[in-house]
Amino acid sequence: xxxxxxxxxxxxxxxxxxxxxxxxxxxxxxxxxxxxxxxxxxxxxxxxxxxxxxxxxxxxxxxxxxxxxxxxxxxxxxxxxxxxxxxxxxxxxxxxxxxxxxxxxxxxxxxxxxxxxxxxxxxxxxxxxxxxxxxxxxxxxxxxxxxxxxxxxxxxxxxxxxxxxxxxxxxxxxxxxxxxxxxxxxxxxxxxxxxxxxxxxxxxxxxxxxxxxxxxxxxxxxxxxxxxxxxxxxxxxxxxxxxxxxxxxxxxxxxxxxxxxxxxxxxxxxxxxxxxxxxxxxxxxxxxxxxxxxxxxxxxxxxxxxxxxxxxxxxxxxxxx
Amino acid sequence: xxxxxxxxxxxxxxxxxxxxxxxxxxxxxxxxxxxxxxxxxxxxxxxxxxxxxxxxxxxxxxxxxxxxxxxxxxxxxxxxxxxxxxxxxxxxxxxxxxxxxxxxxxxxxxxxxxxxxxxxxxxxxxxxxxxxxxxxxxxxxxxxxxxxxxxxxxxxxxxxxxxxxxxxxxxxxxxxxxxxxxxxxxxxxxxxxxxxxxxxxxxxxxxxxxxxxxxxxxxxxxxxxxxxxxxxxxxxxxxxxxxxxxxxxxxxxxxxxxxxxxxxxxxxxxxxxxxxxxxxxxxx
Numbered sequence: 001x002x003x004x005x006x007x008x009x010x011x012x013x014x015x016x017x018x019x020x021x022x023x024x025x026x027x028x029x030x031x032x033x034x035x036x037x038x039x040x041x042x043x044x045x046x047x048x049x050x051x052x053x054x055x056x057x058x059x060x061x062x063x064x065x066x067x068x069x070x071x072x073x074x075x076x077x078x079x080x081x082x083x084x085x086x087x088x089x090x091x092x093x094x095x096x097x098x099x100x101x102x103x104x105x106x107x108x109x110x111x112x113x114x115x116x117x118x119x120x121x122x123x124x125x126x127x128x129x130x131x132x133x134x135x136x137x138x139x140x141x142x143x144x145x146x147x148x149x150x151x152x153x154x155x156x157x158x159x160x161x162x163x164x165x166x167x168x169x170x171x172x173x174x175x176x177x178x179x180x181x182x183x184x185x186x187x188x189x190x191x192x193x194x195x196x197x198x199x200x201x202x203x204x205x206x207x208x209x210x211x212x213x214x215x216x217x218x219x220x221x222x223x224x225x226x227x228x229x230x231x232x233x234x235x236x237x238x239x240x241x242x243x244x245x246x247x248x249x250x251x252x253x254x255x256x257x258x259x260x261x262x263x264x265x266x267x268x269x270x271x272x273x274x275x276x277x278x279x280x281x282x283x284x285x286x287x288x289x290x291x292x293x294x295x296x297x298x299x300x301x302x303x304x305x306x307x308x309x310x311x312x313x314x315x316x317x318x319x320x321x
Numbered sequence: 322x323x324x325x326x327x328x329x330x331x332x333x334x335x336x337x338x339x340x341x342x343x344x345x346x347x348x349x350x351x352x353x354x355x356x357x358x359x360x361x362x363x364x365x366x367x368x369x370x371x372x373x374x375x376x377x378x379x380x381x382x383x384x385x386x387x388x389x390x391x392x393x394x395x396x397x398x399x400x401x402x403x404x405x406x407x408x409x410x411x412x413x414x415x416x417x418x419x420x421x422x423x424x425x426x427x428x429x430x431x432x433x434x435x436x437x438x439x440x441x442x443x444x445x446x447x448x449x450x451x452x453x454x455x456x457x458x459x460x461x462x463x464x465x466x467x468x469x470x471x472x473x474x475x476x477x478x479x480x481x482x483x484x485x486x487x488x489x490x491x492x493x494x495x496x497x498x499x500x501x502x503x504x505x506x507x508x509x510x511x512x513x514x515x516x517x518x519x520x521x522x523x524x525x526x527x528x529x530x531x532x533x534x535x536x537x538x539x540x541x542x543x544x545x546x547x548x549x550x551x552x553x554x555x556x557x558x559x560x561x562x563x564x565x566x567x568x569x570x571x572x573x574x575x576x577x578x579x580x581x582x583x584x585x586x587x588x589x590x591x592x593x594x595x596x597x598x599x600x601x602x603x604x605x
Contacts, residue, residue, distance in 0.1 A: 060591055119331045
């Protein structure tokens with residue numbers, strides 16, 4: 001994970017530049033329903049973080065609390081050194097939010113809207129981080145150059161989502177929130193979007209937090225994956241770490257004498273060595289599958305649904321040891 | 322430059338952009354032309370009818386009253402619909418995500434709804450001057466009155482629209498909480514017939530609200546002083562006009578920012594999402 005400090009991060013002292021998000025014992029309750037029951041989180045500058053979890057697990061709630069759009073029931077939250085709920089407009093200038101647009105600004109064109117919204121960031125421009133983004137460059141980045149002067153009302157859902165992303169980054173944020181950014185993207189747009197996320201993370205040193213239901217996307221994009229289930233994080237780590245820790249068993253498949261065999265084992269290498277030693281050339285069609293993020297995710301969520309968060313979190317803690 | 326000052330300038334630009342886009346849209350042109358034709362049609366049909374007890378013709382008396390009514394209607398219903406809709410569709414949330422974006426948004430709304438009155442006024446005033454005689458009896462001083470009544474009337478009525486737009490649960494409810502009361506007020510505010518023909522308590526209600534006073538102020542601007550005989554107390558009651566409209570303006574200026582802030586604070590992405598689902602599901 002990148003940890004090099006951005007000198008242009010306005011107002012931040014060297015002591016707090018590294019930690020971008022700090023959450024302690026966050027609780028959220030809607031009426032009688034507990035959605036978040038003690039979330040702890042520390043995020044350092046740089047890198048892409050993915051929030052996964054089943055519908056209703058509280059992903060959107062978490063992200064909205066961090067954005068400062070929703071008040072929490074209890075707990076401590078600090079984002080870029082301030083409580084997002086009471087943060088100043090200067091703080092807003094340092095964060096970016098990609099919203100799900102619907103039918104807003106139908107008479108505007110992408111160029112006009114980006115110029116307008118970008119204009120609000122202009123007083124926050126610094127020599128290290130000039131704000132806002134150049135609109136032509138931005139339009140090109142999200143692939144909307146050809147539609148730049150068309151009414152937004154005439155754009156398709158996928159084109160609108162790309163405009164949403166452009167609006168979210170027009171102020172060159174240090175921290176960017178995206179709630180299901182690729183919902184409704186076609187495969188090409190999705191790939192373009194992934195390039196964009198990498199570019200923002202690598203070149204702009206933007207810290208990115210996104211939610212998604214697409215596990216493949218999470219695996220491709222994220223340096224760090226958090227799985228939210230039952231109101232708490234039940235897993236935290238890179239895709240490989242999670243796969244190794246949680247669904248620790250690999251699957252070995254092979255054929256012998258025309259018969260197909262499947263075996264699950266924690267140590268695939270040792271098992272295969274023994275298998276080959278024992279049967280030698282009789283073994284054919286050998287395959288070893290390490291658990292994918294999808295397997296990990298399914299295991300965790302199923303465990304959570306079967307035995308409550310406790311069991312899943314315990315399993316995670318044991319595996320992490 | 323201070324970010325707030327900068328945001329207000331962005332808002333002015335926003336309001337102007339919205340206005341230009343509105344004037345260019347066939348939808349809005351249709352609305353302007355429809356109201357213009359409806360009003361002129363009414364005036365033309367009654368162009369030879371004299372107002373009882375005077376030698377004034379109906380168009381002369383009714384035109385200023387109708388302008389007062391249209392101003393109230395436009396400035397209350399316009400912002401009410403705009404706020405309710407832009408709360409639902411995510412416009413407001415987008416601006417909320419930008420630094421001082423809400424300052425820009427509300428500045429834009431204020432300017433947009435104010436200057437949107439111009440096309441509506443012109444589409445009634447210009448043909449009126451061409452078709453009817455003696456539309457403006459008071460010359461330059463009459464126009465000065467038109468301007469201050471308009472400005473004070475805007476300040477008195479626009480906050481009502483913004484508060485309605487902030488408080489209604491969704492855009493469809495603007496009909497019930499905005500349109501309906503305004504229609505009732507238009508009926509009792511002396512626009513189509515003198516207020517004295519109504520029951521006493523109805524007259525009292527009408528005179529509490531700004532619409533009556535906007536109409537009265539407009540009549541005092543356009544009509545000769547002799548026409549004051551037709552009014553309550555046989556006077557233009559200019560002092561009262563300033564007092565009532567001024568009081569609404571002061572209350573509006575104090576209350577509206579509080580209501581707007583409260584409404585904006587509750588804006589979240591999931592609220593917009595919920596509104597989208599509600600709108601997609603028409604029958605429940």
